[in-house]
Structures are given as C-alpha cells and as structure tokens.
Amino acid sequence: MTSSFFPPQRTLLGPGPSDVAPRVLAALGQPTIGHLDPQFIALMDEIKELLQYAFQTENQLTLPISAPGSAGMEACFVNLLSPGDTVIVCQNGVFGGRMKENVERCGATAVMVEDAWGDPVSVAKVRQAFADHPEASTLAFVHAETSTGVRSDAKTLCALAHDNNALVIMDTVTSLGGIELKVDEWGADAVYSGSQKCLSSVPGISPVTFSQRAVERIMAREHKVQSWFLDMQLVMGYWGGETKRAYHHTAPVNALYALHESLVMLRDEGLDAAIARHARNHDALVAGLEAMGLQMAVAAEHRLPQLNAVCIPEGIDDATVRTQLLQDYDLEIGAGLGALAGKTWRVGLMGHSSRRRNVVLCLTALEAALQQQGLTVEPGAALRAAQASWTAAEA
Numbered sequence: 001m002t003s004s005f006f007p008p009q010r011t012l013l014g015p016g017p018s019d020v021a022p023r024v025l026a027a028l029g030q031p032t033i034g035h036l037d038p039q040f041i042a043l044m045d046e047i048k049e050l051l052q053y054a055f056q057t058e059n060q061l062t063l064p065i066s067a068p069g070s071a072g073m074e075a076c077f078v079n080l081l082s083p084g085d086t087v088i089v090c091q092n093g094v095f096g097g098r099m100k101e102n103v104e105r106c107g108a109t110a111v112m113v114e115d116a117w118g119d120p121v122s123v124a125k126v127r128q129a130f131a132d133h134p135e136a137s138t139l140a141f142v143h144a145e146t147s148t149g150v151r152s153d154a155k156t157l158c159a160l161a162h163d164n165n166a167l168v169i170m171d172t173v174t175s176l177g178g179i180e181l182k183v184d185e186w187g188a189d190a191v192y193s194g195s196q197k198c199l200s201s202v203p204g205i206s207p208v209t210f211s212q213r214a215v216e217r218i219m220a221r222e223h224k225v226q227s228w229f230l231d232m233q234l235v236m237g238y239w240g241g242e243t244k245r246a247y248h249h250t251a252p253v254n255a256l257y258a259l260h261e262s263l264v265m266l267r268d269e270g271l272d273a274a275i276a277r278h279a280r281n282h283d284a285l286v287a288g289l290e291a292m293g294l295q296m297a298v299a300a301e302h303r304l305p306q307l308n309a310v311c312i313p314e315g316i317d318d319a320t321v322r323t324q325l326l327q328d329y330d331l332e333i334g335a336g337l338g339a340l341a342g343k344t345w346r347v348g349l350m351g352h353s354s355r356r357r358n359v360v361l362c363l364t365a366l367e368a369a370l371q372q373q374g375l376t377v378e379p380g381a382a383l384r385a386a387q388a389s390w391t392a393a394e395a
Ligand SMILES: *Cc1c(COP(=O)(O)O)cnc(C)c1O
Pocket: 016, 068, 069, 070, 071, 073, 095, 142, 144, 145, 146, 147, 171, 172, 173, 174, 194, 203, 204
C-alpha cells in the first residue's frame, strides 16, 4: 500500500536543484489563492521587478515561464526564430547541443561553433562564423555551462553579435544570481534562467527576459510561433503591462510564492554580495580539494564558482564515492555528463547551498570516502586549507 512520502534531508551540492532555504519552503506552504486574485496579480508585479533586478535589466518583458529552464530555452528559440533563419550556435558542453535541437525544430539552420568540453566558447571562432555566414540573424550560447563548469565571455560575445546585426539568445540558467550577469549593459536579447540553481527556489520555473529588439522581432513575425503555450504574444497578455490580465494558463501559484521569496532573499543580500559569497566559498572549496591532492578539471580563469568540476583520481570509482556520500552524509554531488561521465564530479555551490558549512561537509565527506578507497590523504589538510582561504578573504 502506498503512503505519504517523506523525503530525506539532503545537502544538495550537485548541478541543481540546490538547497532551498527554510523561508522559501515556508512561502511555498502558504494558502493557495486564485491566479487572478488581485493580491496574486500584485505579487506577479513584484516578481517581475525582482527579476529585473536579478537580471540587471529594465526590459518590460521580464517574467517567469511556468515550466523549468528547458521551457525558458524553448521560449527564447521559438519566439525569436522563424523557418529559414540562420543561427550561430556555440557548443562547449551539453546545453549547446540542446540549443542546436531547438534551432532545427524551428526550421532554422544551426551553424555550429564547437569547443572542447572544459573550454569556454572561442570568441575568434564566433567571429569567423559571422564572417562566413553574414546571413546569420542570431547568436546563441551558454553563459555558464553546467555540464563542464565553464564560464564564457558573455559580454564580448554579445558585442560581437551586435556588430554583426544579430540578436543574442543566452542561457543563464546556472549564472543568474551566482556570477556577474548584466543583461542591459551587455545587450543580451533573449535570456532564460531557472529557479533551482543559484536562485535556490523549487524547480519548475524559468525566468526569462526579452530586450526591445527581441520584442520588435517577435511582433514582426510572419509565422505563428509553433508553440501555443510559449508564444510570448499570448503570454504577454497574461503577465503583461498595464492592461487587464487575460487568462492564458493557471500560474503555478505556490511555486511563485517560493520564487518571490528567493528573489527577496537575493535582493536583501544584494547581488554583488551574493556573487562575492559564491566566489569566496568556491576559493575555499578549491583550496581544500587541492590540499587533498585532487585536481580541478577547468583552468582557473574559466571556472564557475557555483559549479566545480573535479577530476576523479585514478583508481577511484565514481559511483561508489557518490553513493557513499549520499548514504553516509546525505550529501549529493553531481556525476560528470556526456563526454565527462566517469571522469569528473560536479560539486555545485549554488545559491543557498553556497555556505561554509557545506564546503566543510563536502571536504570532510570526500576525504573519508577517498581514504576508504585507498587514496592516501593527509588528514585534516583540506579543512585547514579551506579555513586559510576564508581567513585570507576576510583580511
Ligand atoms: C539546468 C540547466 C538547464 C535546464 O534547466 P531545467 O530546469 O532542468 O529544464 C539549461 N541550461 C543550463 C545551463 C542548465 O544548467
């Protein structure tokens, strides 16, 4: 007989979802009200404003799509692209590959710019792709590749696209709230994110923002957007500006309470402070891992503080270690994806998960697991190195 489900209390240091703060979970459990209730509509307006702050944009068309990050991705592609368009798609990990899928399903042509998994997007290759394809109307890339833990130079890529009269579609699912992201200053045109990474809300919501240039392209479309649910012209009528809201779908009311609370937390901490916290805890984690004799998979200058790819040492079994962390410490870390499966672990320090106690827990648990598998580790060296890193950051 089935009965109630009580999940274990885990510490989530994987590629998302991240730990959800108690006050966000408390918001989730508040009474459900109607999605056209005036109080809910006021909340929708606040969410839009808080998202504008998080994205650093004045874009009017800034809202949460009622579905996970993948739907935000799809929303950007289906609204901006029309059949016959040419799109330069950068791929240096899993998510660039999904962009290609989206482009082709829109009836557009993807010109691929490929870089090795673990490297950032090559600006020089993108420049060459624009030279070879002057007809390209759009550049698509992933700011923070969660599959590899790599940050690409979004500011330069946006500038390059605009020099070539192209609009930019940018994946910021893992970057929003964790590293610098300036939508207006950089001029990114269609940007999507997710609720469960550095915002540390519950999974299932995708914040998006569209520039004026993007809105103009959407308004001038000749082909209807192939997705009824994600057609921004329709979604705008529901989330839209001053006019009365028209029923489009039922917003996930409680999940939006949670998103709102997580955005209030981000605003109260301040974007710069949150970004600095991610950087400090990343530095301490790396210091600890290296003191344990482990190596990072990505060159220091391209690392994402919120997603740390660690090389699995020779002779150590990936799954055994991860299972032990989960069973003995209620600690989740991520496996490698695609080309990096079995070769790296991905330790996420995203949003509410980016805390000293979690760095300490992760280093302690890994040290124990690696020792059990016969790796020689100097006991306590990792924690001492992490502590020294925090002390140095405070000085
Ligand atoms: C997690 C992630 C996605 C997909 O988000 P879902 O909420 O899982 O659909 C897309 N892009 C990147 C870079 C991600 O990390």
